[in-house]
Amino acid sequence: MDLFNEEKRVYVIDTNALITLDLTFKREVPVFTGIWEEIEDLIRSGNFKIIDFVEQEINDYEGKEEFLKTWVKKWKKHLVAKTDTESINASIPIINEEYNTGFLTASKQAQGKEEADPYLIGFCKLHKYVLISNESKAKPNKMPAVARKNGVECISLNDFMVERELKIQRKS
Numbered sequence: 001m002d003l004f005n006e007e008k009r010v011y012v013i014d015t016n017a018l019i020t021l022d023l024t025f026k027r028e029v030p031v032f033t034g035i036w037e038e039i040e041d042l043i044r045s046g047n048f049k050i051i052d053f054v055e056q057e058i059n060d061y062e063g064k065e066e067f068l069k070t071w072v073k074k075w076k077k078h079l080v081a082k083t084d085t086e087s088i089n090a091s092i093p094i095i096n097e098e099y100n101t102g103f104l105t106a107s108k109q110a111q112g113k114e115e116a117d118p119y120l121i122g123f124c125k126l127h128k129y130v131l132i133s134n135e136s137k138a139k140p141n142k143m144p145a146v147a148r149k150n151g152v153e154c155i156s157l158n159d160f161m162v163e164r165e166l167k168i169q170r171k172s
Helices: 003-008 015-024 030-044 052-060 067-079 085-098 106-111 116-127 143-149 157-163
Strands: 011-013 048-051 130-132
Touching: 011 015, 011 116, 015 052, 015 067, 015 157, 030 048, 030 067, 048 052, 048 067, 048 116, 052 067, 052 116, 085 116, 116 130, 116 143, 130 157
Parallel strands: 011 048, 011 130
Antiparallel strands: none
């Protein structure tokens, strides 16, 4: 990939990857500061986003962890993208095709709650953004497979860190 396109690469992270990032690579732990600084630099430049559906899932999260809610609120202006009409329209065929595959969470469907996954894929497909998800790449009804089926590049947190050349180094 040439540097010109590298600068235009925009990452959109899903809820599970964001929670994994928070739980595994705590912002306040000095050894992980570089990861968060890289993400925050990407946010400032418009190259790292979440969609409003992910923001809602983070705000609805009822666990004891509060960091992500505060962090998303702090970065909201540059981080949270509104799911526009075109993205929603791009998501409808995904919802229809995946309705009975287990891709959509049955409990959320029963409660009439929207979930971010199909909208993330539709948003990334429309804008040609890279999706970050830590869901299983092996299962056909998980984000990476459904994204691939819809022509969306989907990478893991690990892939993202390798691509961004992030390293934890031993002191010499």
